[in-house]
Amino acid sequence: MNFLSFLIENLETFLTYTGFANVTPGHIVMILVGLFFIYLAIAHEFEPMLLIPIGFGILIGNIPFKDAGLQLGIYEEGSVLNILYQGVTQGWYPPLIFLGIGAMTDFSALISNPKLMLIGAAAQFGIFGAYILAMWMDFEPNQAAAIGIIGGADGPTAIFLSSKLAPNLMGAIAISAYSYMALVPVIQPPLMRLFTTKKERVIRMKSPRAVSQTEKIIFPIAGLLLTCFLVPSGLPLLGMLFFGNLLKESGVTRRLAETARGPLIDTITIVLGITVGASTQATQFLTWDSTKIFGLGALSFIMATAAGVVFVKFFNLFLKEGNKINPLIGNAGVSAVPDSARISQIIGLEYDPTNYLLMHAMGPNVAGVIGSAVAAGILLGFLS
Amino acid sequence: MKKYKIILGLSMMFTFLTGMQAQRAAFLRFNEVLVINRDNFMDDYGQKHPWVEIYNSSPGTVNIGGCYLTTDMNNPKMYPVPKGDVLTKIRPYQHVLFWADNNPSRGTFHVNFTLYAEKSNFLALFDSDGRTLIDSITVPTGQRADVSYGLVNDGWDQKRLAEEIKLNSLYKGGDKLWVYYDGQIPPGMTKSREVTPSSNNVILDTNEKVENFKENDSNGIGMTITAMGVVFIALIILYLVFKQVGKTAVSLSRQRAMKASGLSKEQAKEHASESGEIYAVIAMAIYEATESVHDDENTVLTIKNVARNYSPWSSKIYSLRELPKK
Incomplete structure (x- = not known):
């Protein structure tokens, strides 16, 4: 009899440790969000490289458990997830991602037509538009800046800046940034149609000229020196971006470039995605602030896209006939490489099946990456 | 040395x-x-x-x-x-x-x-x-x-x-x-x-910088104007530098073309600003001509028996494990 009661007692204790005993409505909501992300990635192929790790990370982060010092949760010091999460909190995953992005990006389109850089600058208005709105919603300036960077449509930059300026909001900001990046094919096309006329959508742009290797080598060196002398606080991101690009373009470090754009970026993407997802524990994540951040994130994407498209229309007023830019590439200024450039191509082909905008859109697209890193550097310099 | x-x-x-x-x-x-x-x-x-x-x-x-x-x-x-x-x-x-x-x-x-x-x-x-x-x-x-x-x-x-x-x-x-x-x-x-x-x-x-922004720029307009200005300046500088670099590259390419093939200045100018697409098409055509399209196939179709000399190294008998016999 004693033995039986001992067994029952142990079983009862064990049951208190199970997820079923500790589950809350918040956990269920977050698990559904995680499943939705996985569904979007598999069924609609929306940014699967990001949404699968993040979605699964959300599931991992929201398995309910009893806090018994077992070092399980991502916020428990010394747990495996916590150790992996250091790369996010200390901000060293994003620069490594930028290294890989640099090593896989061809800046030829931008070098051959450098005026497209200005579109990348204009689209950063999304960041500061969201900053104004966040200030209006009573967020602190540092929090508003971290929220605004969602409009840069650049996940690593968003994580980097929020880990420095508003670590408590980082989970919501990262999830929001990646979600809207995945939803670029849904958010951008209606805005692109809204702000352009049929005539503008069929503008044909000059083919970009062939760019010499010397120019490609000069670009990352000059890019680093010029941007980082102006905004040194952008150094971690811009330094690694341009370094990765030099590895690619120098032609003598092929193995390093291949590692940076292959195994390295893949490894970091996996750990970054899974830990960012796991950081959304219901207790930390389901707050009124998170809801506001999601709303502001959507608005920042809308403003960034609109600003890019409208800026091209404005810019065209000063350009000669034959040199005009198709405003459908304005949306690509928001970064989200290369999805937003792909959207320009798809929408462009809808109106003229022989007008290929992809290479032209890659110009503002990569300029957007530089622009958002510069913007992050400015915000960091002003508010950290 | x-x-x-x-x-x-x-x-x-x-x-x-x-x-x-x-x-x-x-x-x-x-x-x-x-x-x-x-x-x-x-x-x-x-x-x-x-x-x-x-x-x-x-x-x-x-x-x-x-x-x-x-x-x-x-x-x-x-x-x-x-x-x-x-x-x-x-x-x-x-x-x-x-x-x-x-x-x-x-x-x-x-x-x-x-x-x-x-x-x-x-x-x-x-x-x-x-x-x-x-x-x-x-x-x-x-x-x-x-x-x-x-x-x-x-x-x-x-x-x-x-x-x-x-x-x-x-x-x-x-x-x-x-x-x-x-x-x-x-x-x-x-x-x-x-x-x-x-x-x-x-x-x-407190964070003095954050407090200053809260006090002096509570609606965020000042930050927006300043930061957008800096973003534009950074990219305008890049634009100006690469506009110049591009001009120099085109000019050098033109000079090389003139020197190599005796083209006139106008012809060389046209040649230097050719789009990358043209080079891509030429490269593709060369590739197709040398790699993909070929008359001599590597495989040979024949009705003759192929004679292979016996070698115990390639014999299946020695590479497969025999099942135990009763």
Whole structure:
């Protein structure tokens, strides 16, 4: 009899440790969000490289458990997830991602037509538009800046800046940034149609000229020196971006470039995605602030896209006939490489099946990456 | 010749690395000194002595072990800070406190000199070579009991103070680098200056930059205009530079074309600004011609039996395990 009661007692204790005993409505909501992300990635192929790790990370982060010092949760010091999460909190995953992005990006389109850089600058208005709105919603300036960077449509930059300026909001900001990046094919096309006329959508742009290797080598060196002398606080991101690009373009470090754009970026993407997802524990994540951040994130994407498209229309007023830019590439200024450039191509082909905008859109697209890193550097310099 | 180059390279690297080490110790600063300790901070032995606080003004950890503290410029190696004590590693923007009790047997942080209330006290910190002066301070005579003499802001020097006064209109710390921490509120300031052994001289409880933005740019318009301006300037500079680089590249390409194939200036200009698409098409055509389209196939169709000589190395009998027979 004693033995039986001992067994029952142990079983009862064990049951208190199970997820079923500790589950809350918040956990269920977050698990559904995680499943939705996985569904979007598999069924609609929306940014699967990001949404699968993040979605699964959300599931991992929201398995309910009893806090018994077992070092399980991502916020428990010394747990495996916590150790992996250091790369996010200390901000060293994003620069490594930028290294890989640099090593896989061809800046030829931008070098051959450098005026497209200005579109990348204009689209950063999304960041500061969201900053104004966040200030209006009573967020602190540092929090508003971290929220605004969602409009840069650049996940690593968003994580980097929020880990420095508003670590408590980082989970919501990262999830929001990646979600809207995945939803670029849904958010951008209606805005692109809204702000352009049929005539503008069929503008044909000059083919970009062939760019010499010397120019490609000069670009990352000059890019680093010029941007980082102006905004040194952008150094971690811009330094690694341009370094990765030099590895690619120098032609003598092929193995390093291949590692940076292959195994390295893949490894970091996996750990970054899974830990960012796991950081959304219901207790930390389901707050009124998170809801506001999601709303502001959507608005920042809308403003960034609109600003890019409208800026091209404005810019065209000063350009000669034959040199005009198709405003459908304005949306690509928001970064989200290369999805937003792909959207320009798809929408462009809808109106003229022989007008290929992809290479032209890659110009503002990569300029957007530089622009958002510069913007992050400015915000960091002003508010950290 | 090659050997000399390697030796030169290695010696340059050595000089650079030792220079870096010295540079790191150079970030140490005398930060706060209390000469008359009547009712202030106590040491581990429960006793009150004069103390000297040293601050690491760098963003990296600095080991003060091996450096020298002295009160006499003619005897720079008066107190060697012991090496091998983990506590001598000062974390970024943190402090260590030395007790001037003339009793070094009590531990690493008890020095072999003391400070005198009746006269001025000179203090110097030398690097591990015993020759390079890192920082020095003369604490003036007339010190009051339990009132410390410290830098107006942790780790600042005269240059930094001048910069702050010039750039920051809100700076209210006055024009003195060293001030008395006597518990009084200085004119124009809201906080009193308290004695702070092993702690920041100015305790930060808010982010000044964030507070400034909250106060002066509550709607975010100023930030938006400034930051968008900087983003545009950064990319306009890049645009101008690469516009020029592009022009130069096209011009060089034109000159090369003229030289190589005797083209006229106009023909060469056209050639230099050809789109990459043309090259892509040419490359594709060459590839197709040489790789994909070919008349001679590698495989041979035949009705003849293919004769293969028997070899036990390729025999299946020897490579498959036989099942046990009953």
